[in-house]
Amino acid sequence: MSFVTPLWPPQASAYAEQVDRLFLGFSALTVLLVLPVFILIGIFALKYRRGRDVDRTHRTRGSVWLETSWAAGPFLLVLGFFAWGVALYVDAQTEPVGALEISGTAKQWMWKFSHHPGGQREINELHVPAGEPVKITLTSQDVIHSLYLPALRLKQDVLPGRYTTLSFTADRPGTYALRCAEFCGANHAVMGGRIVVQTPRDYAQWLSRSGADKSLAERGKLLFRQYGCSGCHGPASSVKAPDLAGLYGRPVSLESGETIIADDQYIRDSILFPHRAIAAGYPPIMPTFRNVIEEEDLIALTAFIRNTRAEDWREEE
C-alpha cells in the first residue's frame, strides 16, 4: 500500500492552472460565505442557551433589509465566478485554428487514436506535442464513454453516432492519466491509459517511429474502392451520384430545401444513413453501410474525402 498521497493533481497546461485558480478562488469565497453562519450559530446557541439569564427582549421576526442583502449579496459575488467559469469554458470549447488533428474512437473497453495526417495509430495511449494546439474528434462504437484528462482539467463525453471534440494545448511534457469517466459497463474502471505530452522534437520522432505504412487519407482511398464507393461516386461512374471532390466544408443543398455544411458528422451520417439528408437533385438510391463500415474506417474515408481536391480527383482515373 502506498502511503504517499498527492495533495494536488499535476497541471499539464496553462488552462489547468487557470481552472485551479478559479476553483481555489471560489473555495475562498465559499469559506467567506459559510464561516459566518457556523460561527454565528455557535455564538447564538451558547449565548442564548436555555436557562441562561441574558437579555432576550427586542426580538425581531424578520427584516426585509436583511433578507434582501443576504439573498443578493452572495448571489452577486457568485455571479462574478460564474462569468469567470463561462469564460474559461468557452475558451476550452473553442476550437483552435491550425490545430493538430487526432481522431479518437472509444469502445468497450479501450481507446483508439489515429493521428492526422500520418495515420499513426495507438491504443490506450495518446501522444501529443507540448505547446501545440491539439483537437481530438471523438466517437464511440457502442455506449457512451467520456475521455477524461485530469492533468489538463478536461473531459468530454464520447457518444455513439456523433462526433464530439476536445481541444487543448498541453504545455508540460510528461506522462499523465487518461481515464474513462462515463460508466460504460463491466470493465469501466480499467478503460484508461496515459497521455504522453512530448517536446515537439520527441513527438516528431515518435510519429516517425510509429509510422503507419499509409496515411489516413491513403487508407481512406483504399477503403473507398474496397467498399465500392468509387463505383458510383468516382468521376468515371455512369451512376448519377454527388461528386465528392472538394466537398468537405462546403454547403450542400438538400432535397428538403435545407442547406447543411459537409463536415465529419454529415459525411459519416451520409454513409450510414444515406436517406436522412439527401443531396438535392440526386435519387436516393445509395444503400446504407450501417453495420458494414467500422468507426475507424469511417474516419479514414472522411479523411480521404476531405483531402481530395477536385484536381486530384480527376488525376485518379
Add this chain to the structure above:
Amino acid sequence: MSDASPLQESADPPPPRETPEEQVSYLRAGYSLKSWFFTTDHKRIAILYMVAIMFFFVVGGAAAVLMRLDLATPSADLLTSDGYNRAFTMHGVIMVWFFLIPSIPTTFGNFLIPLMIGARDLAFPRLNLLSWYIYVIAGFFTLYSLVAGGVDTGWTFYTPLSTMFANGHVMAALSAVFIVGFSSILTGLNFIVTVHKLRAPGMTWGRLPLFIWSHYATSLVLLLATPVLSITLVLLAAERMLGVGIFDPALGGDPLLYQHLFWFYSHPAVYIMLLPAMGVVSELVAAAAHKQVFGYWFIAYSSMAIAALGFLVWGHHMFVSGQSMYASAIFSLLSVAVAVPSAIKVYNWTATFYKGSVSFDPAFLFAMSFIGLFVIGGMTGLMLAMLAVDVHLHDTYFVVAHFHYIMVGGTVSAFFGALHFWWPKITGRDYTKMWGGLTAVLIFGGFNMTFFPQFLLGYLGMPRRYHSYDPEFQVLHLLSSAGASILAVGYMLPVFYLGWSLRWGKPAETNPWGATGLEWTVPSPPPKHNFEEVPVVVEGPYHYPLKHPASRD
C-alpha cells in the same frame, strides 16, 4: 413490567406498561393484522411506511458496505467488476427511489400533516393506503431484480448501455421504478388536496407550520415531475424490449434525449428529497430556539421558489455531454440562482437562534448536523455549477461527495432529527436523550470522515463508479471506508435505545419539548381520530412569547 402496581412505593416507579393515553391511542385501535394492513389511519400508514422504508435503508446500506469494503484496496478483490457495478446500481436505485424520495414525506409527512393542520386524516385515506401497497409491490420488483442477480446500468439507466448492452435484470428494476412513481404521484396529490381543503378553522396559509409549506412544495414537484420519469422509463423499455429506436443512435435515436428527460425528473427529485428535510429543520430550529422563526414568509416562499426553479436546472448534469455551449452557460446561471432560496433558509435559521432560548436536545444537534452538512453540500454544488470547474469534476468522486452531503448529510440527518423530535409523539414514550445526542455526533463525525476525503479524491481525478483505482488514491479511500464504519454504528445505535424506549421508556408528555404546533396539543400517542373536537387556530405558528414558561426555565 407487570409489577407496576399502584401498591408499589418506590420513589421512581418503573414506567407503566400502558398509559391511559395509550389505551385510547391509534396504536391500540385494533391489534389484528387486518387492523394494520387495511387501516386508513394516516398515522398507522405512516408506521407501515416507516417499517418498509427502514427495510430498504438497510438493504441499500448493505450494498454501500460491500462497496466501501471493496474500495479499501486499489485492486478489485472482494467483488467481481460486474458484482461491484451491480452493488452501486442497487445502492443507487434503492436509496433514491425506495428510501430518500419517500423517506420524510410518507412517514413524518403522513403522520404529521393532518395533525399539524388540525385534520382527522388526509383528504383521501384509502388512496393513502393504496400508495403504500403500490410502494410495496414496487419494492418486490426491486427485491426480485436484486435476488435474481442485480442490475448493472447505474441508477441513471443511461442509454444505450441500459437498452442494448447491459445484461442484468434491467426490466425488473425499470418496472420497480415505474411502479413506485405512482406511489409518489398519489402521495403528492393527497398532500396537496389535504393542505388546500382540510385546514382547521383559523389555520390560514400564513399560520401553516413551515413543515407544511415544504411538503406542499414537495408535493407539487412529485406530481409534476414523476410522470416525466414514468414516460421516459416506458420509452426505455420499448427500446430494450421491442427495439424501437428512441435513444440508441444505432436505431436512429438520440442518447442525449434520454439524459434530458431523465434529469428533467431527477434533478427536481433532489428537491423532493431535500425540501421535506428543510421543513423538518425549520421545525427543529424553532423548537430548539423557542422563538418565532426568523423570516417566516421568506422560508415559506423559498420552498416554492426551489420547487419552481428546480425544474430549470437539469442541464447542469450535461455540461460535458456535448450539449450546446450556450445551453450550458444558461443552465450554469440558473443553477447559481437555485442556490439563493436555499441560502435564504440557512441564513434565516441562523438568525432564528439570535435571542432565542436554545436547548441542546438531540433534535437541535441533528438540525445543526443538517445545516453543517447541507451547507457544505450546497457550496460544493455551486462549485460544480461553475462550468470550467465542472468539466474537471464531472463524474468524479467530488460529485459523489457533493450529493451525499446533500442527500445523506442533509436528508438523512433531518430524517433522524425528525425521528428523535417526534418519537415521543408517535410512540408515546421517551428515549434517553444522551443516546440521541451521541448518535447525532457519531453520524456527523462519521459522515464527514466518509465523504470529505471523496472531495479530495475527486479533485485528484478519481472517476466515480470505479471498481479498482490507482494506488495513489488508497489512503483517502481507506479513510473513507473507516468513516463509513463509524457512520454505520451511528445509524444502528437508535435501533437499541429507541427500541428500548418502546418497552421501558417513560411515558411521554403531551408536549415534551414545550414546542408550538397542533400536533403537541393532542396526547402522546395521539388518539385514533387525532382531535376530540375540531381545533380553532387563533395565532400564528411558533408563538413563543418571552413569558413562555419553557423559554425561561
